[in-house]
């Protein structure tokens with residue numbers, strides 16, 4: 001069927017392009033930061049006066065970090081009323097996990113494995129952001145990462161390409177909705193293209209050296225999934241990949257994205273990443289940087305001053321063809337048309353709607369819902385949890401226990417400081433227990449901010465510790481809230497240790513000496529190495545940074561009003577030395593213990609992680625049985641039908657993420673020991689059983705070879721099902 005709407009847009013774009021000067025075309029490819037928030041190195045050349053002047057000339061296609069209907073209206077007014085052609089701006093912002101009302105940080109939400117809840121969370125974020133004038137979010141981040149040292153794992157979907165792809169699609173759908181021209185839907189941006197999550201040693205902005213197999217099979221699939229979901233834009237990244245800074249990579253942007261995948265949206269650079277081609281030693285000056293980036297298919301320059309200063313000259317002197325500009329501008333204008341901006345440039349600037357939507361009560365309910373679903377129960381010895389609701393003395397201890405700021409997490413420029421419900425406030429609502437609180441120690445010295453480094457407190461105040469020990473001694477149960485401050489993960493927050501920062505481990509051990517009945521609630525933006533806690537502390541709850549409703553979500557889980565159902569989207573190592581550790585690793589040639597030392601292992605640590613990918617407990621228990629592969633011999637084009645019975649064998653109603661993994665035993669490119677290829681989140685009443693069906697199709701049974709071709713090879717497969725990646729029932733099938 002011919003899409004007449006797009007035909008019309010295409011014709012309109014052609015007509016508009018024919019009227020544009022080279023400078024105006026370059027202008028559409030130029031994005032300036034606004035005048036308030038800064039999310040990268042301070043701009044070198046841009047001052048407000050110059051930016052206004054360029055707006056008037058039609059030399060700005062987009063602005064980021066302008067928010068609020070009043071501010072957006074003003075810059076938009078200049079663009080449409082004062083520039084020659086009146087082309088509206090597209091207004092970008094990092095709506096990463098909510099706008100004002102915050103959902104859990106993305107890694108936390110990913111732990112819900114609840115695609116509907118994730119989509120809904122993005123919908124809420126889009127509703128608030130669009131009401132504040134924004135029509136383009138720089139999300140979702142779909143970078144797969146295996147390295148918890150990298151601070152930005154908090155922003156992604158974890159380590160697995162299959163789960164990551166599903167989450168990418170859910171988020172794109174949540175932001176973009178079904179009709180982009182509606183005033184409450186915004187363009188999404190899959191970032192960072194590509195391989196940023198593999199920064200060497202987890203160090204921010206670092207080089208990446210990975211093989212083609214990892215690129216095609218692990219890094220690219222979530223981007224492809226986003227493109228298949230009609231994501232309107234992609235952002236490239238700060239890293240180089242195998243020697244080429246990706247902002248200048250024709251291979252990634254022209255050959256794969258716009259070639260093989262036929263992507264027809266546009267690519268924005270990351271903040272000044274075009275200019276950084278010079279720092280990388282890839283371009284000798286801005287002129288060369290502009291040439292490389294434009295030729296490579298980077299369509300818009302974010303706060304880099306490279307296109308605006310150099311691109312027109314390069315076209316005029318014949319160094320690059322004007323058709324490169326035409327292609328980029330066509331892409332950008334098309335998205336603006338699709339957003340409805342040409343029909344009404346002030347579509348997203350309705351002050352009444354802004355007042356109604358920002359912080360709306362329904363949004364609080366929605367983020368509470370996804371916050372509960374994001375919590376992962378890591379350990380629950382002797383059923384210490386859920387807590388009894390009356391007659392208990394609860395001691396709440398820890399520097400994060402009454403913090404209203406840290407639970408908001410990183411990336412929350414539009415929210416107000418200190419607006420999270422703290423764990424203390426959440427637990428206080430259960431009034432039939434006695435709750436006392438002592439922080440014990442401070443985690444951070446001084447102020448915290450998104451742009452400045454923070455200082456971890458390494459001192460101990462004995463009298464504070466003693467107060468904490470005192471309440472611990474007298475308590476039936478101690479709840480300790482420890483972990484990372486919200487600004488210890490996120491961009492430019494790489495760590496070389498992944499333990500409990502500051503003196504928290506010491507506090508934990510001291511409290512343990514006086515009362516062993518401890519529930520450890522972790523707040524963190526990355527997997528932490530907590531081997532001591534796992535060995536000694538009876539109950540451990542992974543509560544990440546859960547956003548505005550943090551304390552209410554944690555309290556509902558601790559008291560059993562919500563039975564935890566989250567599963568880890570990233571492996572938790574025993575120690576830093578195991579990193580990178582991930583479930584879908586290769587076999588090696590010596591995978592099994594030998595009666596001598598010559599097998600693949602460490603001499604000072606087990607190979608297994610502390611908690612595997614996909615792991616998470618519930619207050620109830622589930623049993624898997626009757627695992628069947630219905631066609632154990634199949635031709636290469638046939639689907640494989642699988643079923644398994646899951647029973648709730650415990651004392652609570654509960655939810656379980658039923659996970660399906662395969663192993664292709666022999667491949668022309670060796671295959672991982674396990675690969676997630678299906679999952680279903682089910683709800684079972686106590687005593688209830690359900691049969692769950694899975695189908696493996698050609699989309700799940702193959703892989704990419706080193707030429708980037710998708711192939712399915714005949715041979716023997718194993719298939720596993722279970723509640724995490726390590727404990728599974730096993731069956732086999734053969735593809736002929």
Ligand code: BGC
Pocket residue numbers: 039040064094138191270271491
């Ligand atoms: C980040 C991007 C972000 C951009 C704009 C950069 O520093 O890497 O993810 O979207 O800033 O704020």
